[in-house]
Amino acid sequence: MLVTAQGIIDNGGFEYLFGNPFHQDTRLEDFIKVYEAVGAAESAEAFSAALRRWRDGFSDFDSLDVVLWENSDANYKKLEEYIVNHESEYV
Numbered sequence: 001m002l003v004t005a006q007g008i009i010d011n012g013g014f015e016y017l018f019g020n021p022f023h024q025d026t027r028l029e030d031f032i033k034v035y036e037a038v039g040a041a042e043s044a045e046a047f048s049a050a051l052r053r054w055r056d057g058f059s060d061f062d063s064l065d066v067v068l069w070e071n072s073d074a075n076y077k078k079l080e081e082y083i084v085n086h087e088s089e090y091v
Contacts, residue, residue: 001034002079005047009068014050014061038078043071 008017028051035044046067053061068075083090 001031002038002040002075005031005034006068006072006075009065010072013065014047014054014068015059018050018054035075038075038082040071040075040078043068043075 005017008020032044032047032051035041035047046064050061050064053059053064
């Protein structure tokens, strides 16, 4: 889920993510939980704020996009570390 969300946001920001029909069967809050689980707290907070804005009908996500863009490499690294540290759960 982190790879999906981060990739879409990296390509077009939250506006692109929220405008994408894939999430119709997905609880967007679950993306926040994934960021939290891997230790990407700042990105999780930005995602949560973006989700609140979107649900309130706002479409200005520029400052929140920047948070995810600046943390993109770190978020992927945290995911990698999470997978390594939880390897037995994936086998």
